[in-house]
Amino acid sequence: MGRPRTLWLVTAGLTSLAALAACSSSSSGGSANTSGNSNSSSKAPYTIGVTIPLTGSAASFGVVSSGGMNIAAAEINAAGGIDGHKLVLKYEDDQLVPATAVTDMQDLASSNVSLVLTGGSSIVRAELPVATKHNMLLVNVAAQDDTFLTDSHYFTFIPTNNEELGQLASLVYKTKHLSKVAVIHSNDAYGASAAAAFISNYKALGGTVTEEEEHDEGTTNYSTYLLKIRASNPQGMVILSNTGEIGHIIAQSRQLGLSVPLFAADSALSPGDIQTAGSAMDGVEGVAVKFQPGSSTAATKFSDTFKANNKGIAPNSYSAISYIAVNELAAAMKTTGGDDPVKIAAYLKGIKSVSTILGEATPVPGKPVITYPIYEWLYSGGAVTQLNS
């Protein structure tokens, strides 16, 4: 009785040890690698962590963002990597849930990953303390909240709300000559910060906000908010809500007889919102960082590769920003000779100007932000027309 049992235990123990050894050797985590490392015949890979929603309600963002990142990593590795070091993207699914994102960051920290790509205001807010504690650099590709800019462990490759919505305020006040508008926005991190940025810029130009309404995330019936806005007699209405909400707001504003000009940011151009808004979408204007596949040879090549890799899904500005972010991080690692977050941050802040698939990317002086040309657009006749050049 005892011998077979002992044999079983020994077998189980050896099997476990073998499995543990196999897992360790296949792990993609890396310590703070330097170019001096060599591992018999190849150099140790550089790892960039990525915390984005791969499942859940925001999975569509994760698809377009990771698509851009994967293309960049593949191109870099095809060209020999970063000074011979293969670039590895270690994905963690945060489902756009802050608590999950914190766990992901801790997992990456335990794997000695020091550079992390991420997105979403609520996610960044949750992750920054972890990044500070473990001396990691958080590189953002989606959140536009200005409040993160003062954190030394943060860098962003997307224009902030102040940049983008400052231009929207200018479009509304200076170009369209509307001095009184109403604002409707979601009551989440994006909506609140976007509204604050627009309103402060608009008031600085001399405009007046007749009514500000904030709604719960995911609301589908906006009649109460829109009736109050209509009663305030605005000359226009600015919509700063999320994808999936804007289409309803646009459609219902027209149904309720609110015939003033409507303005929004780039989230209004999602296919779902355009379908929901229907004919009410005609005449809506706004601003966006816009990816135009035909704008350059590189942009066309990126677009074609993205569609080929992602079952025909077309890339958008988030895809392009993610692609640019990985490329610039790779350039930083090549120049600094490793993935030291302090050196990488200093390199990124020192970028003067770089040609990208989104146009000329320029830094915002004194801030850890890269910005791109922001386009003014008009939706008319089923198509988006660019108003400025």
Next chain:
Amino acid sequence: MLLLLLFVSGGMQGAPIALAGIGFAIIWYTTKEFHFLYGTLLATSGYLLYSLTQHGVNIWLAAVIVIAGTALIAAGLENWGYIPLKNPLSVLLFSFGLAIVLQNVLQIIYGPANLIMPGNSLESKTLTVIPGTQATAQAIQLVALGAAIAVSALLAAGFKFTRTGLAMRAVMRDEEVASFVGIRPRRLRLLAYAIGTAIGSLGGIFTMINVGTSPTAGFTTMLYAFMATFLGAGMMTRVPLWGMLIGILLSVEAWKLPASFATLIVFALMLFYVIVRERFGRIKWRRLQASPVPAEAKP
């Protein structure tokens, strides 16, 4: 003028709540079971309508199929799922688990975002509700309001003038005593689930056509339906009125307060009303007990 517009808008919001409340109340008053799956079935009705119409089925035929189908599903669930459990708490937990499973299935099939019906004339057509004012409503909202009124009237007549309606009222009052006089409670429980879910599905279909639906949309509707049922205090005729009032309050509170306070205000008022009702009810009962019985009434 704003108050009038908010009142009209609230009435339109209240119609689907009234329908959902009627359906939930029939089930609750008859069986005393908290059918947690009810809300998710309402959302499922919307999704099924979408799928059928996308496959070329006429929208009205699709609606009939969906209503009949969900009614059968609910009756089957009661017969083979809830009744064997015997314990109301077990029914609640079982129903809750089913609701979570169904929500996730809907999310896997249709995605987590709000899904809308492709453009239809009922949703896009706007009509003036009060001539000479700016009070407007979508055609589908007016149809939902008419349906809520029609269903309420039909049910009131049914409960009063039909044998089945009277039997159901007896079961609502006391199932055990009803069985003593030859009424078959099990059959009426199944009927309650079928009719209640059918009425709720009607509301779910109207909501789908109007603003679309999402896997979690049914929970909020069920919450308001439960509120209307609870406030109805056992009287079916009051439930649709409470449903309409809830919709109106959700809108009218924005007249002087931020619109985002709607849910808070409505629930606070409900709590206040319940407390007052319970206290008033106790005072009334004590007075009835204290008052002397007239001599001629004594046996």
